[in-house]
Amino acid sequence: MTCLTLEDLSVSLGRTQVLSGLDLTVGAGELVGLIGPNGAGKSTLIRAMMGLIPARGRCLLGGDPVASLRPGERARRISYVAQEREIGWPVTVERIVALGRDVYRKAGRALSAHDRAMIESAIAHMDIAALRHRPATDLSGGERARVLIARALAQDTPLMLADEPTAGLDPAHQISLMSMLASLAADGRGVVASLHDLGLAARWCTRLVLLDRGRIVADGAPEAVLTPEVLARVYGVKAHLSHHDGGLIVQPLSLIRPASPDSHAAVAGARG
Numbered sequence: 397m398t399c400l401t402l403e404d405l406s407v408s409l410g411r412t413q414v415l416s417g418l419d420l421t422v423g424a425g426e427l428v429g430l431i432g433p434n435g436a437g438k439s440t441l442i443r444a445m446m447g448l449i450p451a452r453g454r455c456l457l458g459g460d461p462v463a464s465l466r467p468g469e470r471a472r473r474i475s476y477v478a479q480e481r482e483i484g485w486p487v488t489v490e491r492i493v494a495l496g497r498d499v500y501r502k503a504g505r506a507l508s509a510h511d512r513a514m515i516e517s518a519i520a521h522m523d524i525a526a527l528r529h530r531p532a533t534d535l536s537g538g539e540r541a542r543v544l545i546a547r548a549l550a551q552d553t554p555l556m557l558a559d560e561p562t563a564g565l566d567p568a569h570q571i572s573l574m575s576m577l578a579s580l581a582a583d584g585r586g587v588v589a590s591l592h593d594l595g596l597a598a599r600w601c602t603r604l605v606l607l608d609r610g611r612i613v614a615d616g617a618p619e620a621v622l623t624p625e626v627l628a629r630v631y632g633v634k635a636h637l638s639h640h641d642g643g644l645i646v647q648p649l650s651l652i653r654p655a656s657p658d659s660h661a662a663v664a665g666a667r668g
């Protein structure tokens with residue numbers, strides 16, 4: 397089943413064309429890692445998938461144009477973890493996570509037993525039980541990130557879009573988060589996460605989509621996308637690639653040279 401379809405999607409911000417002619421489908425059961433250098437367009441793409449910025453072409457959510465959905469309907473179908481982790485109000489962590497259930501409740505109605513169960517499950521998955529009564533404004537960056545991911549989890553949507561969800565997390569919480577995203581996908585949801593850590597992307601994602609200067613230059617299994625040639629041309633790095641427990645290990649080692657201007661054409665053959 398397809399969760400999300402992009403057809404010839406392009407986005408301009410100001411006078412700059414940031415995304416150009418993207419075609420992509422995300423299926424139920426996929427954990428798609430969106431990778432690419434700084435400025436490649438990952439956040440812009442996630443925001444366009446959410447219908448938060450105007451785009452040309454089509455972005456369909458289960459067949460419906462995302463821009464046509466009312467905010468409440470969209471929030472029942474996609475959860476979104478933004479790159480920004482600012483929390484403006486000094487409300488408790490528990491209340492922030494509970495906001496994820498607001499999309500299912502009429503204003504003023506009490507939380508149902510199911511709402512409470514989803515909130516508790518999200519709190520447990522993100523290991524924030526000890527923080528639940530703390531004002532969210534007093535938390536560290538990584539703690540705040542885990543609270544905002546828990547809110548998205550509590551939303552319990554068929555598709556989750558997460559913009560750099562592992563940024564600022566310690567290694568244990570990074571692994572625990574990626575494992576949880578993989579279980580969401582294994583349960584039949586679609587998950588798209590932008591990632592800079594190529595090791596995590598290779599280890600956990602079922603598929604990688606590599607963006608470079610607003611275009612998809614590779615799309616496929618981690619082994620097909622993260623080749624030495626692609627890493628050199630798109631990121632300008634030499635990396636050590638190996639296998640452990642049947643999974644790909646990627647460790648960037650050194651700079652080669654900046655990605656060349658003709659990198660789009662050169663790596664086009666890696667498209668899946």
Ligand SMILES: Nc1ncnc2c1ncn2[C@@H]1O[C@H](COP(=O)(O)OP(=O)(O)OP(=O)(O)O)[C@@H](O)[C@H]1O
Pocket residue numbers: 409410411412414432433434435436437438439440441
């Ligand atoms: N409002 C804007 N007007 C013009 N250009 C913009 C605007 N917002 C973003 N951009 C440009 O769009 C490009 C893509 O930005 P985006 O944040 O999507 O990249 P990214 O891949 O998420 O980068 P990073 O890995 O650094 O977070 C960048 O070159 C950025 O400078």
